Amino acid sequence: DGGITQSPKYLFRKEGQNVTLSCEQNLNHDAMYWYRQDPGQGLRLIYYSQIVNDFQKGDIAEGYSVSREKKESFPLTVTSAQKNPTAFYLCASSIARTYGYTFGSGTRLTVV
Amino acid sequence: RKEVEQDPGPFNVPEGATVAFNCTYSNSASQSFFWYRQDCRKEPKLLMSVYSSGNEDGRFTAQLNRASQYISLLIRDSKLSDSATYLCVVNMGRAGNTPLVFGKGTRLSVIA
Numbered sequence: 675d676g677g678i679t680q681s682p683k684y685l686f687r688k689e690g691q692n693v694t695l696s697c698e699q700n701l702n703h704d705a706m707y708w709y710r711q712d713p714g715q716g717l718r719l720i721y722y723s724q725i726v727n728d729f730q731k732g733d734i735a736e737g738y739s740v741s742r743e744k745k746e747s748f749p750l751t752v753t754s755a756q757k758n759p760t761a762f763y764l765c766a767s768s769i770a771r772t773y774g775y776t777f778g779s780g781t782r783l784t785v786v
Numbered sequence: 787r788k789e790v791e792q793d794p795g796p797f798n799v800p801e802g803a804t805v806a807f808n809c810t811y812s813n814s815a816s817q818s819f820f821w822y823r824q825d826c827r828k829e830p831k832l833l834m835s836v837y838s839s840g841n842e843d844g845r846f847t848a849q850l851n852r853a854s855q856y857i858s859l860l861i862r863d864s865k866l867s868d869s870a871t872y873l874c875v876v877n878m879g880r881a882g883n884t885p886l887v888f889g890k891g892t893r894l895s896v897i898a
Contacts, residue, residue, distance in 0.1 A: 685878055692792075707885055709888075715890065716873075716888055716889065716890035716891060717830070717873075717888045719885055722885050731854075732885070763832075774818075774820045774822075774832050774835065774875070774886070775830075775832075775886065776832075777830055777831070778828040778829060779829050780829050781830070
């Protein structure tokens, strides 16, 4: 079955470390997105990519980096420059805006 | 004015009740509209797209009012399993595959 897979489900990071969250889709979608959600809050866009080897900053890109070397994969690195990284991270993909997004099941990142 | 606004709730309703949520959007050029459902600590899932003529899926009815720039979601005969946060999502009509804009969500609790 086609879908979008995020790993790991839970991730613990020490202060000062970089960590990378994985997002893989086999839906043949061109566009992929990363969102952050804090408790009781809405989704905030971190980065998005419309095609391979191209990506754009979202509303809260500072302290994050991405790459899009393959259509299927859009990993997100949370760097040590991100001062408050504890959150629920959601990856999504779409074939076109008119069809909405498919989300992965998310990664919960906690700084310890 | 925020791009997509929703009443955060919570809406606490008894089983069997009818409940309606509204959502307003700021850009009159917006083209596509969706309602997503998000359960606690889970990813958002597409509930239904919203078409100009309005559309119904079982107990759920979605309507669009372009003149007043709002969309609505009506849930009839509420079930306990309908308890969730409902997200209003809008394509703001900008060129290219630019991201959809998410509202912060309306929380619904259906009580036995």
